[in-house]
Amino acid sequence: MSASDLAAVTGLPEAEAQMYMEMAANDLEQAVALYFSMAGDNQMNDIPPPAPCSSAPDSPLTEALSILFGPSPSLSSLPIAWTDQPIAFSDPTFVKGIPQLKNGPCGVLAAVNALFVATDSTDLYSLLLECVTRCRPTPASPLLLATFPDDSLSSFTTVPFPATGGEASVVSYLTTRPLGLLMFVLSLIATRTPALVRQEAPLPGDTFQPLIFGPFSLCGTELINLILFGNATPSVSAYDHRTNAKVTPTPTPVGMLSYDSSRDKLPLADHFLNPTTDTYILHGGDHFTFMFKDSDSDSWMHYNGLPPNRKLTLCELNNATDAPPVAPAVHKATTYRQEIGEIESIVQAHPDDKAMPWRMRRFELCLVNEAIALEDAATPQRPADVAAPPKFVLETTPTQEARWRCVGCYSTRYKTMCFGENPPGCVVCKFCGAPPLNNHTIYVAFSDLPLATKRRIDAQESKVLTTLRTRWSAVEVEVAGKEMGSVEGCEAPVF
Ligand SMILES: [Zn+2]
Numbered sequence: 001m002s003a004s005d006l007a008a009v010t011g012l013p014e015a016e017a018q019m020y021m022e023m024a025a026n027d028l029e030q031a032v033a034l035y036f037s038m039a040g041d042n043q044m045n046d047i048p049p050p051a052p053c054s055s056a057p058d059s060p061l062t063e064a065l066s067i068l069f070g071p072s073p074s075l076s077s078l079p080i081a082w083t084d085q086p087i088a089f090s091d092p093t094f095v096k097g098i099p100q101l102k103n104g105p106c107g108v109l110a111a112v113n114a115l116f117v118a119t120d121s122t123d124l125y126s127l128l129l130e131c132v133t134r135c136r137p138t139p140a141s142p143l144l145l146a147t148f149p150d151d152s153l154s155s156f157t158t159v160p161f162p163a164t165g166g167e168a169s170v171v172s173y174l175t176t177r178p179l180g181l182l183m184f185v186l187s188l189i190a191t192r193t194p195a196l197v198r199q200e201a202p203l204p205g206d207t208f209q210p211l212i213f214g215p216f217s218l219c220g221t222e223l224i225n226l227i228l229f230g231n232a233t234p235s236v237s238a239y240d241h242r243t244n245a246k247v248t249p250t251p252t253p254v255g256m257l258s259y260d261s262s263r264d265k266l267p268l269a270d271h272f273l274n275p276t277t278d279t280y281i282l283h284g285g286d287h288f289t290f291m292f293k294d295s296d297s298d299s300w301m302h303y304n305g306l307p308p309n310r311k312l313t314l315c316e317l318n319n320a321t322d323a324p325p326v327a328p329a330v331h332k333a334t335t336y337r338q339e340i341g342e343i344e345s346i347v348q349a350h351p352d353d354k355a356m357p358w359r360m361r362r363f364e365l366c367l368v369n370e371a372i373a374l375e376d377a378a379t380p381q382r383p384a385d386v387a388a389p390p391k392f393v394l395e396t397t398p399t400q401e402a403r404w405r406c407v408g409c410y411s412t413r414y415k416t417m418c419f420g421e422n423p424p425g426c427v428v429c430k431f432c433g434a435p436p437l438n439n440h441t442i443y444v445a446f447s448d449l450p451l452a453t454k455r456r457i458d459a460q461e462s463k464v465l466t467t468l469r470t471r472w473s474a475v476e477v478e479v480a481g482k483e484m485g486s487v488e489g490c491e492a493p494v495f
Pocket of ligand 1: 406407409410420434
């Protein structure tokens, strides 16, 4: 099942089809269902012509909504993922779980839900009050609550945050009304003040962009920082985006781990990797979920609030004993010159093994040969105190496969689009004429690979492991006694 199958069924461009496949954990049927449910929303939104926002241009409503959705938002065209989402703890499988109804507000919901679990909150009123208090520009600034007297965004107004007297109605609104989520978010923005949010949110040199964007109405990290820290900066990295200086950690009960920080190799700020409680927001690339250690069972629980993978999963995190990593004072790239015999790339799993858990498979490896090493000669040499990756010795001729792949061709594949695969019996590469001697890929079983290569393959195969290993370098995930990657049928959490 692939994105191209989905593209064929729905007529979506491949890149969008890929997003749906990821959201549906590569299940084609669910991806199709998801597509039609979301396409349905858009059609529904298309029927009534968008009514312009009824308030005056400079009203607090216009200002607050344009911060979220862009200039001159029309009330009838706002994404229902955001306007029909109470903060309701109504998941029958998890008493503290907020079911997410539509794709979009996952970042905000994961942050609110994780904070609720981490602080052992008993009610949303106190949680919202704490968040609003953090958002005040100064200790003397007013605490504001967004309210919707007619249950409609057009009657949006802000009132001073009620003392305990208003508790019941605030909680009942948040948990039962479709605008509950926006009540939470707009209260934070109103208290922070729209002007300050507009100042904090853009990256330097950039103009202000709405905090909710794109065809799926996703939010960036500004709203998550607003919830956790009371400011709308977009940066979550360990280094200041203007000065590159290391960011001073701000203690937080809720951490965050991100798949992107592994791919970009840019670590998240230390406070995200070392929260004051065992609770982490998890960013899988497109979707936010969260994970926490259950104090009763001492097990880790992962919660994904969005269908089709809505689920509370109990996972054992084995080998999760490292102290929280601390980002180095200065970020530096760690690419060193490649040496002959090192693995240049992991080409693919053996075609016959693809149905097995990945750690049962054989992998085709392209090794660095003389030509590749020469081409890499300008890259700095690995310092003596940095452990070198393991090296392989090429057998003189391809032993494993009748077909063979030419390393010379494969290593220049991005320039030539030639992947160097030769049919059985071919004595010289049919593309470049080179013989296979010291010039062919090899197959090695996962169990025989050096640890560093196993880690690389784990990272290619599993977003879950990749993300968790930004915090615990050697963690293994086990669900119901089955280890991910090693045992068939492991129902690993979906990020
Ligand atoms: Zn060749």
